[in-house]
Amino acid sequence: MPQLNFLNPELIQIDAEAEGKEEIIKKLASLLISKGYAKESYLEAILEREKVFPTGLPTEGVGVAIPHADIKHVIKPAIAVAILKNPVQFNVMGNPEEKVNVKIIFMLAITDPNVQLELLQDLMEVFQNKELLLKLSVSKDVDTVLRLMTAKDDDNAEKMDMAGNY
């Protein structure tokens, strides 16, 4: 079951506007810092890392990016999400000379990858679900994003509603 506690409504931005990747990275990192999930050094670390090891991922559905930084800059685990109004360009992971138009940003604050393995795996499932990414990219409210991301797949949303809980 997805780890809902890492997805926090206060860390989700809908219709986010940014001129470029640096602007949206700054917005999300500042959010994580101001809410106490990351240290002041997190922003600089993430910007630096993005230059050396870019995190843009061209998927089947919508381009995504997963900026993150070393665990030493993180206070407690979280994931900040931005659904962009207009895509911004990120360099592609492993292929820095290539660019990808990114519509959804998942900024990761990881303290221990083995403990947060489930979160990382759930996220990977999200990237590989074209339908889900397309729905996320046009989501207009935080509740929709939470609902989409905590259902294993589209069908599950219904099952969970019937069960009445997660």
Added chain:
Amino acid sequence: MAKKRILVACGTGIATSTMVAKKVEEALKARGYDVLVEQCKAAEAPAKAPNYDLIVSTTTLQNCGSTPVIRSISFLSGVGVDKDIEKIVAALGDK
């Protein structure tokens, strides 16, 4: 059958290598390989390379000597996974 040692590398050795390591392990076990999958930072890969049969990396690596390196982000993006698993299997050779 000899256990295959696979090293998964990414920029920080935290997020993407964790995701990829799990997927590579699952894919190879499903194909009957006995594997040990470990992860590291990209910068550590060249020094660790001699101890592994294969390296899978989400980023470009410095010279890793005779250990084959397969660069792949397909396990993350979902695009081209089958092709990359074939490459990995081909590089590992006999079980």
